[in-house]
Amino acid sequence: MGIVVENVSKQFGSFQAVQDVSLEIETGALVALLGPSGSGKSTLLRLIAGLETPDAGKIFLTGRDATHQSVQERNIGFVFQHYALFKHMTVRKNIAFGLEIRKTPKSKTKARVDELLELVQLKGLGDRYPSQLSGGQRQRVALARALAVEPQVLLLDEPFGALDAKVRKDLRVWLRRLHDEVHVTTVFVTHDQEEAMEVSDKIVVMNKGQVEQIGTPAEIYDHPATAFVMSFVGPVNVLPSTSRMFEASGLEPTHPDVFLRPHDLLVETSPNGATVPAKVKRVTHLGWEIQIELAMEDGQVVNVHLDRDRFKALNLEPGQRVYIKPKDAKSFPLHYSI
């Protein structure tokens, strides 16, 4: 196992940041810690790094108990959201920092820095200062610096959080490819479910200091374990189980609240046995996806997402009458909040 977290808790004053969290991360895996702000995901990362000490529980890194090891002893690579590059050092000096602390011979350091500059595609920028680089370049320097010491685990705290949308997307793909190349056990924190799904092998969904679910992106999306996961990893409609829609379609919800993904609703222009009528309220075009707001006869509003082809075939307009039925719905006991 690359990282094992055993019943770890951490409190800041009266705020319980992490509560009795246990998880195992395989060696070489790329895992996302996903959750809203205040869910404890960054604190958990800092606990693994040793930047915070747990109030209770144990942390193992590559099989060894690291709970009482100092930050310096853990040999970890850490990438901060705001890069945390040493402003007064050149890119080369930044990357070489960990090696110089370890008293690596000069020639070896130079070779390693060259290798890393190549790896992060910043060859030729070694003599620049961080202030002369773009955000994406800075983050890549931060990554090279973290990888220079050949860490046993690589931890990234919202690594793309400070970048603009385009650069962010590019870097995600790049990080995924980089991981396939270097194979170091990697954990990254994000509040963006799309980012987590795109980059990671496994996702740990956190809420209020606890783990809600651990699974592959597909498992998390298709088989959410809790209402929180269902609503956090994608858009949902929450309907009461008494809604006519379920009666008509023959679904028997087990809990008072039923969760429906907007693309799990079937829309027709004419009724068939299992459908209920609704009225189109609003149509929003988002490129390949069209979002439609529908009002059912009992006043309940539901959102439906259609692809372009389906939308064109139906030719919907506001005010139009349609007939809907659920393809797939999940019910959860209602004691959650986002």
Add this chain to the structure above:
Amino acid sequence: MTLSKEDGWVKYLLIGVAIVFLSLILFIPALNVFVQAFEKGIGPFFHNLTRPDFLHAIKLTVLIALIVVPVNTVFGLCAAWVIARNQFRGRAFLISLLDVPFAVSPVVAGLMVVLLYGRNGWFGPFLQEHDIKIVFAMPAMVLASAFITLPFVAREVIPVLEEAGSDQEEAAKILGAGDWQIFWRVTLPSIRWGLMYGVILTNARTMGEFGAISVVSGNIIGKTQTLPLFVEQAYKQYETEAAFSAAVLLAFLAVVTLVLKEILERRTQIKEVD
């Protein structure tokens, strides 16, 4: 934008007032120092600068600065680090406490030292018993100067430290650096300009301090007389040229300080634009 006639008139009036005011309180007095010092030519000026009691005053002034500046630099750095890097109860109070030397009149600062270490002070009997001389000797002058210049370094470094944040220090720590390595390789380089500025201000104030020093030193010629005290005494004894010669030296120190300060401020600004 075009100015109407009245606007132009007001503008020139305001500029005129500013020039007259600045001339009266700044330019003419400063110029006068030089005129008086060199009134009888360059010879007497240098003659004044080689008087033994004058040389002694310079030596003492530099010696006090050599003690006070490093001590207050180290203290200021420690205080700034504690205040900028930690959240604790009484933090706001500590920051206000640092400003006490700014708020208290230097003469009162001097008196505090005398009342504590003087013959009738709290520590007076103890010091007398062990034959330690503090008041009317160099130790009291160092103490008073240190008190007056206590806040400068901390005041300049705290905002720089806060601005830099602790991310870089944490990054260094994760990369294996010990506390001492972090300080020398990461913290110090990122606050160097702020620190230098604080040191320069500390030095300028230490060398130029009059009030507190005049209370604690006893102003003994050739013994406890610093440059500012020398100027005052020479002037009172109608040795105008001697007074002004020394004043030229002090003024020169001030100019050097201002130039250095300007350079450092520019460097800090360039850093900030980064």
